[in-house]
Amino acid sequence: MSVGLPFFRYHPDPVASGSIRRADERCACCERSTGWIYTASFYTAHEVDGPFCPWCIADGSAAERFEGEFADSYGLDGVSDEVLYEVTRRTPGFRAWQDPHWLVHCRDAAAFVGEVGYTELRAHPEALDQLRADMRIGGWHDGSRLERFLTHLGEGATAMLFRCTVCGAHLCYADAS
Numbered sequence: 001m002s003v004g005l006p007f008f009r010y011h012p013d014p015v016a017s018g019s020i021r022r023a024d025e026r027c028a029c030c031e032r033s034t035g036w037i038y039t040a041s042f043y044t045a046h047e048v049d050g051p052f053c054p055w056c057i058a059d060g061s062a063a064e065r066f067e068g069e070f071a072d073s074y075g076l077d078g079v080s081d082e083v084l085y086e087v088t089r090r091t092p093g094f095r096a097w098q099d100p101h102w103l104v105h106c107r108d109a110a111a112f113v114g115e116v117g118y119t120e121l122r123a124h125p126e127a128l129d130q131l132r133a134d135m136r137i138g139g140w141h142d143g144s145r146l147e148r149f150l151t152h153l154g155e156g157a158t159a160m161l162f163r164c165t166v167c168g169a170h171l172c173y174a175d176a177s
């Protein structure tokens with residue numbers, strides 16, 4: 001956890017995940033140089049001249065001023081409008097091949113942990129089991145091909161790891177180019 005940064009319930013360590021990094025650039029929203037900038041996705045129809053600071057993400061001012069969102073609302077089914085708003089407009093997104101989206105567990109959005117490979121995933125067998133089940137449902141019927149894909153996560157394709165904010169279970173989805 002980085003000292004002094006705002007706390008993001010649904011993305012608790014954006015420095016570790018690489019979405020926020022140290023830099024002296026000025027924020028495109030508040031025009032202050034806070035020493036930290038956001039480096040990942042933002043979807044807007046407006047021109048944004050530069051990066052945002054974490055504070056303009058946390059208080060919603062960047063999303064409001066530029067009428068944009070940091071993540072897709074795809075997949076955020078069954079959560080309250082407040083949670084939907086917080087995830088898409090007040091939470092740093094992350095870099096991914098496909099549009100980043102959030103997973104849901106215990107009827108709340110899960111917290112994004114980071115991009116991981118098979119080695120890290122093995123430490124969370126419940127996430128690996130859930131991903132395996134999701135991919136079977138998604139059409140991966142060849143078991144040995146599926147296992148080969150899973151064990152090679154981290155080389156090309158990766159897994160986006162989340163942690164339930166309610167029960168603590170880990171869950172993930174696969175991201176590939």
Ligand SMILES: [Zn+2]
Nearest residue numbers: 027030053056
């Ligand atoms: Zn700012």
Ligand SMILES: [Zn+2]
Nearest residue numbers: 105106164167
């Ligand atoms: Zn849960």
